[in-house]
Each structure stands twice: as structure tokens, then as C-alpha cells.
Amino acid sequence: MASADGFPASFYGEPGVLGLLANGISAFLVLLQNFNGAHTGNLAHGVENILAGVHLILIGGLCQLIAGLLSFRKYDHLSGTSFIGYAALWGSYGATRIYLGASEAPSNITTGQHELNSTLSQEWDFPLISTSAIAGLIPYIFLSFILAFCSATVNYIMPFVFGAITATLIFEAVGLVGSWALVVSGVLELLILLFAVYGSTALLIKGIAQRYVLKGFGSPLFNVLLLGTANANSSQSLGQEKKKNTKYAEPMALGYFCDTISPFIFAFFCFRYLGSFAVGVAWVSIISAAQLLSSYYAFLRHDCYHITKFGLHCTYWLVKAWEEYVLSVQMNRMVTTGTREAMVGDWFFVAIAIALCVVSLNMDTLELVHNIFFLLLTVSTISQIPLNGYYIFFGVTCSLFTAISLYGTFARLINTIAEKSLIPVGPQPISTENVQMALTILKKGKDSDQLQSIPHDLSAHLPDALFYIVNGLAALSAIHSNQEDLSFLHLTIPWVLISGAIIQVYVSRLQVQGGKRFGSVIPSFYAAIWATWTWYRFAGHLLGISSTSASGFTAGAVAFLVANAFLVLIAAYGNLVLLSMTTVMEVLLVCFLLSTLGRLPYQLEIAMLAIFSIICLYGALTSMVNCIFSKRLMPLGPPVLRNKKKKEMAAPLPCLVADSRLTNGLITISKLLDQGGVCGIPTDTVYALAASCKNPKAIEKIYNIKDRPAEKPICICISNVEQLVAAKPPFSPLLWEFMRNVYPGGISCIVPKGDWLLKLGIGPAYDRIGTKDSIMIRVPDHTVTGHLCDITGPLAITSANPSGEPDSTHHDMVISRLGHKIQGVLCDGVSNEVVASTVVNCMKIDEDNITIVREGCVPALKVRQIFEKVKASML
Numbered sequence: 001m002a003s004a005d006g007f008p009a010s011f012y013g014e015p016g017v018l019g020l021l022a023n024g025i026s027a028f029l030v031l032l033q034n035f036n037g038a039h040t041g042n043l044a045h046g047v048e049n050i051l052a053g054v055h056l057i058l059i060g061g062l063c064q065l066i067a068g069l070l071s072f073r074k075y076d077h078l079s080g081t082s083f084i085g086y087a088a089l090w091g092s093y094g095a096t097r098i099y100l101g102a103s104e105a106p107s108n109i110t111t112g113q114h115e116l117n118s119t120l121s122q123e124w125d126f127p128l129i130s131t132s133a134i135a136g137l138i139p140y141i142f143l144s145f146i147l148a149f150c151s152a153t154v155n156y157i158m159p160f161v162f163g164a165i166t167a168t169l170i171f172e173a174v175g176l177v178g179s180w181a182l183v184v185s186g187v188l189e190l191l192i193l194l195f196a197v198y199g200s201t202a203l204l205i206k207g208i209a210q211r212y213v214l215k216g217f218g219s220p221l222f223n224v225l226l227l228g229t230a231n232a233n234s235s236q237s238l239g240q241e242k243k244k245n246t247k248y249a250e251p252m253a254l255g256y257f258c259d260t261i262s263p264f265i266f267a268f269f270c271f272r273y274l275g276s277f278a279v280g281v282a283w284v285s286i287i288s289a290a291q292l293l294s295s296y297y298a299f300l301r302h303d304c305y306h307i308t309k310f311g312l313h314c315t316y317w318l319v320k321a322w323e324e325y326v327l328s329v330q331m332n333r334m335v336t337t338g339t340r341e342a343m344v345g346d347w348f349f350v351a352i353a354i355a356l357c358v359v360s361l362n363m364d365t366l367e368l369v370h371n372i373f374f375l376l377l378t379v380s381t382i383s384q385i386p387l388n389g390y391y392i393f394f395g396v397t398c399s400l401f402t403a404i405s406l407y408g409t410f411a412r413l414i415n416t417i418a419e420k421s422l423i424p425v426g427p428q429p430i431s432t433e434n435v436q437m438a439l440t441i442l443k444k445g446k447d448s449d450q451l452q453s454i455p456h457d458l459s460a461h462l463p464d465a466l467f468y469i470v471n472g473l474a475a476l477s478a479i480h481s482n483q484e485d486l487s488f489l490h491l492t493i494p495w496v497l498i499s500g501a502i503i504q505v506y507v508s509r510l511q512v513q514g515g516k517r518f519g520s521v522i523p524s525f526y527a528a529i530w531a532t533w534t535w536y537r538f539a540g541h542l543l544g545i546s547s548t549s550a551s552g553f554t555a556g557a558v559a560f561l562v563a564n565a566f567l568v569l570i571a572a573y574g575n576l577v578l579l580s581m582t583t584v585m586e587v588l589l590v591c592f593l594l595s596t597l598g599r600l601p602y603q604l605e606i607a608m609l610a611i612f613s614i615i616c617l618y619g620a621l622t623s624m625v626n627c628i629f630s631k632r633l634m635p636l637g638p639p640v641l642r643n644k645k646k647k648e649m650a651a652p653l654p655c656l657v658a659d660s661r662l663t664n665g666l667i668t669i670s671k672l673l674d675q676g677g678v679c680g681i682p683t684d685t686v687y688a689l690a691a692s693c694k695n696p697k698a699i700e701k702i703y704n705i706k707d708r709p710a711e712k713p714i715c716i717c718i719s720n721v722e723q724l725v726a727a728k729p730p731f732s733p734l735l736w737e738f739m740r741n742v743y744p745g746g747i748s749c750i751v752p753k754g755d756w757l758l759k760l761g762i763g764p765a766y767d768r769i770g771t772k773d774s775i776m777i778r779v780p781d782h783t784v785t786g787h788l789c790d791i792t793g794p795l796a797i798t799s800a801n802p803s804g805e806p807d808s809t810h811h812d813m814v815i816s817r818l819g820h821k822i823q824g825v826l827c828d829g830v831s832n833e834v835v836a837s838t839v840v841n842c843m844k845i846d847e848d849n850i851t852i853v854r855e856g857c858v859p860a861l862k863v864r865q866i867f868e869k870v871k872a873s874m875l
Contacts, residue, residue: 024196060090270395365426472616474500500530576637
């Protein structure tokens with residue numbers, strides 16, 4: 001089994017190989033450029049710099065991004081944060097190199113406007129590009145140092161790689177203003193390459209051999225617990241402590257990481273260290289894309305709060321970056337007028353920031369403080385602030401936000417590595433119960449006991465808050481006067497396009513993965529509406545589109561009207577907020593149609609845009625509150641249309657379903673198993689198909705149900721280790737001690753097969769489970785499964801999914817995929833994990849050798865640490 005499954009899994013199991021190599025090769029590319037630049041005394045070499053920039057984006061950016069994504073799927077929050085963070089670094093630095101190469105010949109830049117051409121030519125000057133790059137490198141120096149320090153608590157190769165990157169970034173920043181530092185930077189980049197090659201070699205050999213051959217991984221430079229001990233009192237003060245969720249790595253550190261870089265670049269610009277934002281907008285855009293990934297991984301963890309928070313922050317930085325870029329192009333106009341355009345969308349950011357502060361009152365103090373500083377950021381960017389004080393206010397708040405985000409990155413990384421609160425994050429400001437009571441005012445006053453739980457398909461509702469946010473922001477930003485002010489239209493494009501179209505495409509993707517019926521239709525359609533709106537209403541004047549040449553847009557507006565009418569009908573079966581939103585959008589589309597005919601009623605459009613934004617603001621707050629607390633604390637309103645015959649018309653369930661919370665449910669499923677049936681059951685990882693070991697034919701059914709290859713063995717599930725003790729298998733003391741340390745939990749052990757299985761109660765199923773010589777045993781850390789095994793005896797189990805397809809993480813998935821083939825499902829809601837158990841081959845454990853056959857919910861590193869601890873205790 002090890003040879004069949006272990007080798008292919010090594011490449012997926014060790015994404016650090018790709019991540020370290022991407023860093024090493026990227027450093028080597030910069031090294032070559034630096035030595036050449038030091039020799040000639042000039043960094044700008046046209047085509048050479050452009051090619052180097054492209055290679056940095058492809059290798060250091062995209063390749064390392066893949067490594068970061070795979071690391072997150074291995075619930076490795078440190079490597080995931082590091083590789084995605086460095087992917088943004090090399091991608092941004094690659095973009096800077098391309099700018100540097102292009103700066104050699106600014107006269108080649110062409111544009112339709114002479115004034116814009118002269119401004120852009122100045123922006124592509126080498127000193128301006130260098131200063132902009134320094135603004136991006138400085139926060140990375142601090143963050144890279146934090147990554148190096150945190151990685152020292154895990155192994156002692158990555159600290160040297162990340163430490164060398166830290167030192168390199170320092171001299172890279174100096175080298176942009178003085179070529180002497182390029183030589184020092186080149187030497188450090190050579191060290192990065194050497195450390196990265198050694199580290200990737202060690203990981204690759206480990207992945208193939210399934211054990212550490214070369215030193216450097218598996219043991220840290222120092223124990224993370226030396227940083228402090230968790231305060232029991234502060235843990236209790238947090239109220240109901242949340243169980244660590246290992247479905248995917250913690251996304252918070254990456255989100256804070258991104259919130260450190262973007263505001264620092266803005267602070268550099270606000271304090272007039274940057275004469276142009278041309279390079280800064282590239283850096284902010286790339287790091288904002290990384291922040292969107294942190295929102296995505298929050299979605300995979302069913303974390304509505306961080307989906308919304310990091311999605312909002314990404315939108316904010318993108319909008320502000322492109323706004324500042326447009327304003328920097330028009331700097332002469334800003335200076336002469338002394339005012340900024342009145343972008344009312346700023347007020348929507350303020351309102352949502354207040355909502356985030358409210359919903360984070362029951363979290364730790366760090367989270368609340370971070371949200372308060374973000375609120376201060378949104379207030380500092382409202383257009384009503386006079387221009388002479390705007391940049392000072394914004395720059396100071398960006399500096400403060402950078403500091404709190406930097407601390408948050410360090411605290412979240414260390415605390416998730418240690419799985420304890422070693423770095424102080426503060427107590428819970430207000431208890432969860434009090435926050436819930438306060439939020440029920442709009443519904444039932446203080447009668448919180450009657451609050452309804454939200455539907456079980458939680459993942460379908462996770463992106464709703466972000467959906468309302470992007471639409472509300474786009475609508476409020478679209479409010480404008482009837483004066484065709486070209487400068488204002490320039491500014492409006494990023495506001496409406498980024499929030500209404502670009503980020504909404506991301507929301508649509510989440511709705512598809514969440515499985516909500518018709519959930520992706522509305523955001524996808526509205527993304528098209530806002531993209532078309534931007535193209536015609538705001539970019540149309542710049543592109544020379546007039547009302548007489550807009551027949552295509554007129555036809556499109558009619559199509560939008562008809563399609564949105566169907567969405568209104570769909571929303572009528574949803575809730576009142578969604579119905580109101582789609583209805584107002586119908587009126588807005590009428591205004592859009594009239595604008596293509598040259599008859600736009602501006603006052604009506606402004607009023608409808610404002611109403612649309614208010615509806616979206618309420619929908620965002622309500623969706624976020626209800627999803628975070630998993631209760632209907634705030635009303636979204638009942639559906640206007642109801643299917644009165646829904647129960648009569650509903651198709652019968654394909655199999656019997658039982659509630660895991662009821663004793664009767666366990667008894668019902670146990671009877672089905674005893675009668676030779678196959679049932680879906682919950683475990684501490686994902687859902688499984690189970691058959692009683694008293695019925696060999698039922699085990700054979702599992703192979704047919706799953707289309708499982710006959711050569712793949714099935715494991716057994718028992719309730720506790722004491723059942724094994726009673727069967728008296730001839731296990732060595734080392735194996736017994738190892739099993740007692742991993743059971744119950746998400747680890748499956750492959751052990752020698754023998755007659756002791758008959759005493760365990762396997763009986764007739766002896767030849768149907770395991771292989772000829774081995775058997776895999778599961779002891780789930782799950783109360784329901786344990787009780788079921790006590791009733792039925794040992795069960796033969798395998799994951800409840802058709803072979804080759806993803807695991808089932810909810811009982812609805814088992815019913816819909818396999819319900820017509822099985823006899824029953826024990827319903828327990830969302831599973832604790834999204835991956836199966838980690839399989840450990842213990843056949844040669846007495847030779848000090850265990851093999852990770854399949855890495856699942858428990859990291860291979862943790863398994864080996866347990867094994868080393870057990871061996872040490874046996875000495």
C-alpha cells in the first residue's frame with residue numbers, strides 16, 4: 001500500500017519543494033541583474049530588465065502561488081502565508097523591473113491625450129520607479145523577518161531562507177539608490193539559492209522516502225512555547241472557546257500580512273515620498289489579489305466573518321489605489337482646484353466598517369482594534385476633508401493601520417503554530433450572549449430563546465454579505481451629476497468596475513462552490529450589468545460613444561430588463577431584502593435604457609441608486625450577523641411567494657434518514673446495519689459508508705456502491721482502544737503506546753492481521769477487510785460514531801463518495817450522491833474536516849519505521865512528532 005499511494009502523494013504532500021525553489025530561482029534572476037547593474041552602474045537595461053521581470057512574475061509569482069495554495073490545503077498556515085506573500089513580492093518586483101526596463105525609452109509611450117502623455121512620461125522616470133519600489137520593499141523587510149522568526153519554531157532551514165530574503169530586501173532597497181549595495185544583495189541572493197536548493201532537496205527526498213533523510217526539517221530551532229504560556233483566565237474570558245478547525249490553514253495571518261503592505265505604500269505616497277503612484281498601483285493590486293485568496297480560504301473554512309472582512313479590505317485597497325493613480329495623472333488639476341471629487345462611495349465604506357466593528361465585539365480585542373483602525377481609515381478618505389489636510393490624515397491613519405496589522409500578522413502566525421494564545425490578543429470585549437441580545441432588538445426584543453437556527457447548508461449563505469457589499473458600493477459610487485466632467489468619469493471607472501464587476505465575479509465563484517440554488521445567477525448577472533454600466537456611462541465619453549451610436553447598448557439594456565424580471569421572480573421565493581434589491585435594479589435598468597436614448601432622468605436615477613445602496617447595506621449587515629452567529633438575529637424578511645404544495649410535491653428521500661442527536665436515530669441505523677444494509681455515517685473527519693462486519697455481503701455492496709476497485713482494502717472502525725486490548729492482539733509495546741497516543745482521532749493505523757480479529761467480533765468478514773497480512777483500524781474522535789460502534793460492533797467503513805470524487809462533508813452530499821444506492825444516512829450536519837484521516841503504516845514500527853501512506857487531516861509532521869515522543873518515552 002505504501003508503494004502504491006505514497007510516492008505520487010509526495011509531490012502534493014510537499015509543496016515546500018516548489019515554494020523554496022521558486023524563491024531560490026527568483027533570487028538568482030535578481031542576482032544576475034544586480035551584478036550586471038553593479039558593473040555598469042545602471043539598473044535600467046531595457047529589454048533585459050523586462051525579460052527579468054517577466055521571469056520573476058512567472059517563477060517567483062505564479063509558481064510560488066501554486067505552492068502557497070497547496071500549503072494551505074495541507075493546513076500549513078505558515079508555509080501558505082509565506083509562499084503566497086513572497087509570490088506577491090516577486091510578482092510586484094517583477095512588475096517593477098518591467099517598469100525599469102520601459103523607463104529607458106519613455107518616448108515610446110503613446111496616448112490620445114497630449115497632457116496625459118507628458119504626465120505618464122514623468123511617471124516612468126527611473127528615480128520615481130525606484131522610490132515606489134522602496135515603498136513596497138520596506139514593509140516586506142519587516143514581514144519577512146517575522147516569517148523567518150516564526151519558521152524557526154517549525155524547522156531550521158526555512159529560517160535561513162527567509163532570513164536571507166530579509167537581508168536581501170534591505171540591500172535591494174538601498175541598491176535602488178546606490179549601486180554599491182547591489183553586490184552585497186547579490187551575495188545574499190546566492191545564499192538564498194543555496195539554502196533553497198538544500199531545503200527543496202531535503203523535502204523532495206523526504207517525500208519519496210517518507211522519512212527525513214537530510215537534516216533541517218522535523219525539528220525546530222526553538223520551541224514555540226518558550227515565547228510564553230497561554231493565560232487560562234484570558235482563555236476563559238473569551239467565552240465559549242472555538243474548536244480549532246483544520247479544514248484548511250488559518251487565513252487570518254495572510255489577511256493581516258496584506259493589510260500591512262498596502263497601507264504602508266499609501267503612507268509613503270501621502271507623505272510625498274512618491275511623486276507618482278504608477279508603480280504603487282501595481283504593488284497594491286498584486287497584494288490585494290493575495291488578500292482575496294485569504295478571503296477564499298476563509299470560505300473553505302466556513303468563516304463568514306473573514307470572507308467579508310478580507311474581501312472588503314481587498315476592494316478598498318484596489319479602489320483607493322486606482323483612484324490615487326487616476327488623481328496622480330491629473331495632479332495638475334488637483335492642485336489648481338484644491339478639492340477632491342465627491343465620491344459618495346466613501347460613505348459606504350464607512351458604514352460597512354462600522355458594521356464590522358459591531359460584529360467583532362465578541363471576538364478578541366486585537367480584532368476589534370484592527371476594525372476600529374480600518375474605520376478610521378475609511379473616515380480619513382471621505383472626500384469632504386479639505387485637500388490640504390486629506391493626505392496628512394490619510395497618511396497617519398495608514399501608518400497606524402500598518403503597525404497594528406504587522407502585530408496582527410505576528411500574533412496570528414505564532415498562535416496558530418502553537419495552537420495557543422502565546423502572543424496577547426486581548427480578551428473578548430463583550431460576551432457572545434450580550435452581542436446576540438443586542439442584535440435581536442430588530443426582531444424579538446429580548447426573547448432570544450426563540451431564535452431560529454439558520455439552514456444547515458451554511459456554505460450556501462457565506463458569501464451573501466460580500467455580495468450585498470459590492471453591489472451597494474457600486475451603486476453608491478455610480479451617483480453623479482449630469483455634467484459630463486471627464487476627470488470625474490476617469491475617477492468613477494475604478495469605483496464601479498472593481499466593486500461591481502471584478503470582485504462580484506469572485507463572489508459568484510463562491511456562490512457556485514457553496515451550492516446555493518440560483519446563488520451564482522444573480523451576482524454573475526449583476527457583474528455584467530455593472531461592467532456594461534461602466535463601459536457606457538463612464539468610459540463611453542472617453543471612447544467617443546454618443547447617444548446616436550449606442551444602439552447596441554440600447555438592445556443590451558432591453559435584454560437586461562427582461563432577464564432581471566426573471567430574477568425578481570426568483571427573489572420573490574427568497575426573502576424580502578433580495579426582492580427589494582432586484583426590484584430597484586429593474587428601475588435602474590430602465591434609467592440605463594433611457595440614458596442610451598438620451599432621455600435619462602438624473603434625479604430618478606440618483607434616488608434609485610441611493611435606495612439600492614441602503615437595501616444592500618442592510619442586507620450586508622443582516623447576512624453577516626446571521627451567518628456569524630448561526631441564528632436569525634436580524635430579519636431578511638419572509639418570501640413573498642410560497643409554494644403551498646411544496647411538501648406534497650417534494651420528491652421522497654431516496655433512503656431512510658435519521659437524526660444523530662436522537663437515540664432513536666442511532667437505533668434505527670444500527671438495525672439497518674445489522675440487517676445487512678449499507679449506511680452513511682458521520683466521523684470525526686468526513687462522512688463514511690459503513691457496513692456491519694457481521695455481514696460480508698454488505699461489505700461487498702460497498703464496492704459496488706462506490707465503484708471502488710477490488711484491490712483497494714476497506715478498514716474497520718471501533719469505538720475505543722480498550723476493545724483492541726480485550727482482543728489481545730500480539731502488538732509490541734511500542735505499537736500499543738503509539739496507538740494510545742493517536743486514538744481516538746483522525747489517524748488510521750495499518751497493523752498486522754491475525755486471529756485476534758475474530759475475538760474483536762469481525763467473524764465472517766475476516767476475508768473481506770484489509771489485505772492478506774494487514775488491516776487498517778480507525779477509532780474516530782466522534783461521540784455519535786463511538787456509540788454506534790458500541791451498539792453494532794466493529795464496522796467496515798470507507799469514505800462516502802464515488803471513487804475518484806471529493807469526500808462528502810455534509811449528510812446532504814451523501815444523500816444526493818449515494819442515497820439511491822444505500823439504505824440509510826445518519827445526519828449530523830457539516831463534517832469536522834474536508835479531508836479524510838491520515839493513514840500510517842505501522843507494519844515495521846518495531847524497526848523504528850512508520851510510513852505515511854496518505855496525509856489527511858493530521859499533518860505528517862505532527863504524526864512523526866508523536867512517534868518520536870512515544871519512542872523517547874519508551875527508553
